[in-house]
Amino acid sequence: MHLAVVLVSPARAENIGAAARAMKTMGFSDLRIVDSVAHLEDGARRVAHGAGDVLDNIKTYPTLAAALADVQFTVATTARSRAKFHYYATPEELVPLLQEKSEWLETGALVFGREDSGLTNDELALADILTGVPMVADYPSLNLGQAVMVYCYQLASLIRNMPETVTRSDDNxxxxxxxxxxxxxxxxxxxxxxxxxxxxxxxxxxxxxxxxxxxxxxxxxxxxxxxx
Structure with missing residues (x-):
């Protein structure tokens, strides 16, 4: 399964650079930006270090729906207390779930929300599954770059162990x-x-x-x- 990373309205260029660096390190390359031009600022490239090619190939979209138009399976990250949904998969639990999906679906996306407010309920409704990182209660926060690294590290095995063939099915x-x-x-x-x-x-x-x-x-x- 080809996995894209989607950042919704990121505000800080440095966070985008950190996300690109995490992706490059773990073998991911498809970075999509929704409703933001912060990646064009110098801070993004300064923090990205050797991941300039990821930044150079960023695709931009006006809405999350547009960014997911070619995606067959969407995972959205969110804080447990903020969403109206109740089922969450941890990063570890996503591995077998996406491994099974990769046998019959070709494209997926991992969506990260705004630094200050995350994803709206309407945006969460576009996802097939929600995920959250278990954290110590008195410090329930990761910055964007850290969150991307956690998931890219956990899901890197999917890239290394992709099935040679995918059982084609109705894309939708x-x-x-x-x-x-x-x-x-x-x-x-x-x-x-x-x-x-x-x-x-x-x-x-x-x-x-x-x-x-x-x-x-x-x-x-x-x-x-x-x-x-």
Whole structure:
């Protein structure tokens, strides 16, 4: 699986440089910036050291949705206490999850939010899975460069152990399943059950390829029955 790192509205050039350096060190190269030009400041290149090529190849986007347009599976980082979602994977837990996804999905993204406020709930809703770094309670904070290094270090094994071939499937299997599930909730007139809808959204991102296919079959049968 090709993994991109996406920074949403980073404010400090030095943080972008630190992120680029962490990526280069761990074997990542696809850095995407949303709604910021801070990477053009001198501080980014000064801190990046030998990762100038990562900075040179940065792609910029006006919105997170645009940055994820070609991505099949999205992991968003967030603080546990700030999100409306309840399922979190630690960096360590992401490894087997993404290893399974890499067998049938070709592109993924790891999204980091703003230094001061993280990601909005609307931005978090674009993710398939959420992740957070367990930290000591009285100092629950990492700067952007540190956070990128933690995840790149943990996920570097995915680059070293990529499957030689990927089982091709519908590029939008998970997205299509999520939309199909939401549509079914509306037909059943239970879409206003926010707890149910959020739980469903969260768990879909954890499904394996076989589970995804089977749930598509189940929803097809339910839809067919409802149409009778």
């Amino acid at each position: 299997q998970l997205q299509a399943l999520r939309q199909r599930a939401r549509s079914l909730l509306e037909k059943l007139e239970v879409a206003d059950d926010i707890k149910m809808a959020d739980w469903l959204d969260q768990r879909i991102g954890m499904l394996t390829q076989r589970d995804t296919a089977m749930l598509h079959r189940l929803l097809h049968d339910v839809e067919k029955k409802l149409a009778e």
